[in-house]
Amino acid sequence: MPDKAFIPSAYTNTIEKGSFTWSAPSNIALVKYWGKKGKQLPANPSISLTLNNCKTITTLGFEKKENSGSFSFELLFEGQLKESFRPKIEKFFERIEEYLPFLKDYHFTIDTQNTFPHSSGIASSASGMAALAVNLMSLEAALNPLMTEDEFNQKASFLARLGSGSACRSVSGNVVIWGDHDETAHSSNLYGFAFEGFHEVFKTYQDTILLVDKGEKQVSSTLGHDLMHGHPFAQQRFAQAHDNLSLMKEALAKGDLEAFIKITESEALTLHAMMMTSMPYFILMKPNTLEIINKIWSFREQTGVPVCFTLDAGANVHVLYPENVSNKVLDFIKNELVGYCQNSQYICDEIGTGAVRIN
Numbered sequence: 459m460p461d462k463a464f465i466p467s468a469y470t471n472t473i474e475k476g477s478f479t480w481s482a483p484s485n486i487a488l489v490k491y492w493g494k495k496g497k498q499l500p501a502n503p504s505i506s507l508t509l510n511n512c513k514t515i516t517t518l519g520f521e522k523k524e525n526s527g528s529f530s531f532e533l534l535f536e537g538q539l540k541e542s543f544r545p546k547i548e549k550f551f552e553r554i555e556e557y558l559p560f561l562k563d564y565h566f567t568i569d570t571q572n573t574f575p576h577s578s579g580i581a582s583s584a585s586g587m588a589a590l591a592v593n594l595m596s597l598e599a600a601l602n603p604l605m606t607e608d609e610f611n612q613k614a615s616f617l618a619r620l621g622s623g624s625a626c627r628s629v630s631g632n633v634v635i636w637g638d639h640d641e642t643a644h645s646s647n648l649y650g651f652a653f654e655g656f657h658e659v660f661k662t663y664q665d666t667i668l669l670v671d672k673g674e675k676q677v678s679s680t681l682g683h684d685l686m687h688g689h690p691f692a693q694q695r696f697a698q699a700h701d702n703l704s705l706m707k708e709a710l711a712k713g714d715l716e717a718f719i720k721i722t723e724s725e726a727l728t729l730h731a732m733m734m735t736s737m738p739y740f741i742l743m744k745p746n747t748l749e750i751i752n753k754i755w756s757f758r759e760q761t762g763v764p765v766c767f768t769l770d771a772g773a774n775v776h777v778l779y780p781e782n783v784s785n786k787v788l789d790f791i792k793n794e795l796v797g798y799c800q801n802s803q804y805i806c807d808e809i810g811t812g813a814v815r816i817n
């Protein structure tokens with residue numbers, strides 16, 4: 459499907475003013491997206507688990523204005539005006555205007571808050587851009603009432619991607635695939651779509667996020683993706699991601715936790731290896747990240763409990779495990795891992811379903 463397919467034909471309805479509220483969750487990639495090309499297109503396909511508790515809640519107020527010469531919006535973060543978000547939203551609006559031609563016809567108030575602590579090192583761009591995209595789609599659906607739910611979700615994911623790549627995996631579905639992949643029918647670089655064929659065990663999968671370093675990101679994801687241009691191992695890495703996605707789909711379908719663990723942990727370390735071997739090079743893990751990884755490995759070996767880790771582009775550790783071992787893993791976290799977290803902080807999350815309309 460070409461991106462032009464997302465340009466709407468003339469709207470049948472008009473609407474003067476109103477508001478919508480949506481929540482959209484964060485997601486954690488199992489096979490990582492790292493490297494991009496063109497208009498926010500991924501250099502390789504990825505797959506993620508949608509989270510449930512770490513989310514952004516955004517209310518979009520809109521009112522028709524006289525003059526449709528430029529974008530007009532006001533940004534609030536937790537009820538306070540937040541001018542520093544303006545350039546990012548302005549850029550997002552420029553990128554999506556072609557697909558939402560009504561954008562300059564309204565004045566918007568974008569009021570947003572996160573359920574996770576600010577500067578926890580948890581990226582809010584995925585949940586934030588997804589929450590804004592679904593709100594804008596609600597307005598488009600009001601202008602075009604014939605839109606189906608599938609069309610809504612697909613275009614919302616398409617728009618969210620133009621805000622922040624991984625945001626396209628935060629719109630709908632428990633497990634989401636994004637990026638062209640020969641072995642996945644309907645896969646697309648333009649949007650994410652729900653992978654339905656996963657085993658029962660993943661329906662209630664748990665993710666406890668250990669906050670090792672809550673500081674500002676050392677490397678922005680924009681810079682990080684750029685470092686894959688001319689990276690000596692880039693082509694090999696992109697090919698590996700295709701293979702790992704095939705293997706991961708099989709592990710998810712069969713409920714093969716051993717394979718799931720192997721691919722997930724290898725992907726996390728590969729993401730960091732790419733950063734360590736780029737020019738300039740970065741180490742985003744902290745000593746405590748490594749301590750935690752080693753503890754998880756010994757615990758798994760000693761107990762046989764199928765717990766594993768994954769990492770984002772930072773020092774925090776996502777601890778992934780099936781729900782039926784929650785008590786054991788939470789005891790282990792409290793007894794052995796909390797000491798490695800900044801201010802002993804961690805967040806309990808689990809697999810979720812995607813964006814939800816609240817109002």
Ligand code: PMV
Pocket residue numbers: 486487489490491492504581583584622623624625679680729770771
């Ligand atoms: O969506 P971005 O541009 O912030 O990139 C996110 C990249 C990783 O989180 C490191 C991996 C991924 O697939 O989510």
